[in-house]
Amino acid sequence: xxxxxxxxxxxxxxxxxxxxxxxxxxxxxxxxxxxxxxxxxxxxxxxxxxxxxxxxxxxxxxxxxxxxxxxxxxxxxxxxxxxxxxxxxxxxxxxxxxxxxxxxxxxxxxxxxxxxxxxxxxxxxxxxxxxxxxxxxxxxxxxxxxxxxxxxxxxxxxxxxxxxxxxxxxxxxxxxxxxxxxxxxxxxxxxxxxxxxxxxxxxxxxxxxxxxxxxxxxxxxxxxxx
Amino acid sequence: xxxxxxxxxxxxxxxxxxxxxxxxxxxxxxxxxxxxxxxxxxxxxxxxxxxxxxxxxxxxxxxxxxxxxxxxxxxxxxxxxxxxxxxxxxxxxxxxxxxxxxxxxxxxxxxxxxxxxxxxxxxxxxxxxxxxxxxxxxxxxxxxxxxxxxxxxxxxxxxxxxxxxxxxxxxxxxxxxxxxxxxxxxxxxxxxxxxxxxxxxxxxxxxxxxxxxxxxxxxxxxxxxx
Numbered sequence: 001x002x003x004x005x006x007x008x009x010x011x012x013x014x015x016x017x018x019x020x021x022x023x024x025x026x027x028x029x030x031x032x033x034x035x036x037x038x039x040x041x042x043x044x045x046x047x048x049x050x051x052x053x054x055x056x057x058x059x060x061x062x063x064x065x066x067x068x069x070x071x072x073x074x075x076x077x078x079x080x081x082x083x084x085x086x087x088x089x090x091x092x093x094x095x096x097x098x099x100x101x102x103x104x105x106x107x108x109x110x111x112x113x114x115x116x117x118x119x120x121x122x123x124x125x126x127x128x129x130x131x132x133x134x135x136x137x138x139x140x141x142x143x144x145x146x147x148x149x150x151x152x153x154x155x156x157x158x159x160x161x162x163x164x165x166x167x168x169x170x171x172x173x174x175x176x177x178x179x180x181x182x183x184x185x186x187x188x189x190x191x192x193x194x195x196x197x198x199x200x201x202x203x204x205x206x207x208x209x210x211x212x213x214x215x216x217x218x219x220x221x222x223x224x225x226x
Numbered sequence: 227x228x229x230x231x232x233x234x235x236x237x238x239x240x241x242x243x244x245x246x247x248x249x250x251x252x253x254x255x256x257x258x259x260x261x262x263x264x265x266x267x268x269x270x271x272x273x274x275x276x277x278x279x280x281x282x283x284x285x286x287x288x289x290x291x292x293x294x295x296x297x298x299x300x301x302x303x304x305x306x307x308x309x310x311x312x313x314x315x316x317x318x319x320x321x322x323x324x325x326x327x328x329x330x331x332x333x334x335x336x337x338x339x340x341x342x343x344x345x346x347x348x349x350x351x352x353x354x355x356x357x358x359x360x361x362x363x364x365x366x367x368x369x370x371x372x373x374x375x376x377x378x379x380x381x382x383x384x385x386x387x388x389x390x391x392x393x394x395x396x397x398x399x400x401x402x403x404x405x406x407x408x409x410x411x412x413x414x415x416x417x418x419x420x421x422x423x424x425x426x427x428x429x430x431x432x433x434x435x436x437x438x439x440x441x442x443x444x445x446x447x448x449x450x451x452x
Binding site for chain 2: 040043044045046047127128129130164166167169170171173174176177178179180181182184185191192196197200201203204205207208209
């Protein structure tokens with residue numbers, strides 16, 4: 001999972017990073033985003049000001065404004081990171097040569113990894129309504145494409161027999177609910193590691209969606225007949 | 227499902243309702259809540275004022291203030307309705323004489339019914355951070371009790387063999403994600419009825435959680451041996 005396109009294309013060779021201006025700017029922007037996401041989480045979006053974010057970073061407001069012009073822009077950037085992860089997962093699924101169910105799980109695992117990794121815990125991702133209208137429209141449209149792609153993976157699994165008979169649209173809303181609700185409860189300080197959570201959720205999704213015949217087929221494969 | 231305690235104890239006999247002052251006040255309060263929830267959904271909590279709510283209701287702001295003192299109080303009331311439904315579901319589950327898995331599904335269906343019914347579509351339920359601190363603490367504490375009860379139902383199912391081996395805490399977060407994410411996407415105008423959605427989600431949860439042996443046992447029961 002380390003070969004996601006976005007990470008690979010953005011980061012320059014390790015030794016050069018400290019001298020690369022674009023890379024420095026990118027890192028500072030990421031640091032701002034992380035601090036802002038964490039502040040939104042603790043106090044709520046409505047109760048967090050640009051002053052608060054600048055104060056935690058120990059920078060002046062004009063310095064902060066070089067990276068983000070407003071709270072709404074920060075919130076929009078949080079959403080974009082989440083959707084980048086969803087799309088990176090869809091790209092991995094497309095590249096995988098396997099069943100629809102396998103592709104679906106590869107995609108959702110990558111999506112979850114991003115939720116755990118890039119922004120730590122970000123409950124604010126449930127909030128699209130505080131975005132300015134144009135950004136809100138972009139987020140809603142991109143989410144719709146991700147939802148549609150999720151539905152297509154499930155439809156593929158139903159067609160190839162790896163997923164049991166179901167309504168692919170409703171099954172996709174079921175699976176996305178599991179994933180999208182993570183930011184509402186996950187805390188770094190909680191008892192379970194991201195890996196444990198992903199393992200458990202993937203297992204529940206697989207047993208929920210897998211065609212009843214699938215395990216039998218696997219058993220049959222494990223004991224080939226002469 | 228019509229015999230939920232809250233509905234039964236609150237509503238007086240039909241003929242008297244129109245003359246009952248408490249009942250009138252309760253109905254008006256509900257109407258305000260419904261309008262407010264719908265406005266929060268369309269414009270976002272941050273972008274909706276008490277003026278907006280009063281204007282949609284066609285009442286003065288002082289009249290509105292007789293029912294709710296602030297936006298935050300309206301949001302709190304939305305959360306309370308959702309948690310009432312969760313707790314009504316838990317009560318139904320406790321009264322049901324059956325397996326842990328059966329109890330879990332009875333509870334989650336009732337919880338979902340409430341989400342579809344009482345407040346229509348209420349994405350604002352993902353927002354606890356806009357509540358005033360005391361209300362936020364109440365909502366968080368009550369949600370924690372509901373989460374803990376969900377985990378206990380799953381643990382019961384694992385113990386009685388109706389649910390397969392799993393971490394009850396993570397399985398409860400899985401199931402609650404499915405349910406709690408509904409307000410983020412459900413619209414009255416959408417292609418699926420609440421009943422179709424509940425049926426599909428209950429089936430996916432059952433196949434995801436059921437112990438592999440359970441279907442066999444049911445089959446055995448259907449064909450009793452002589």
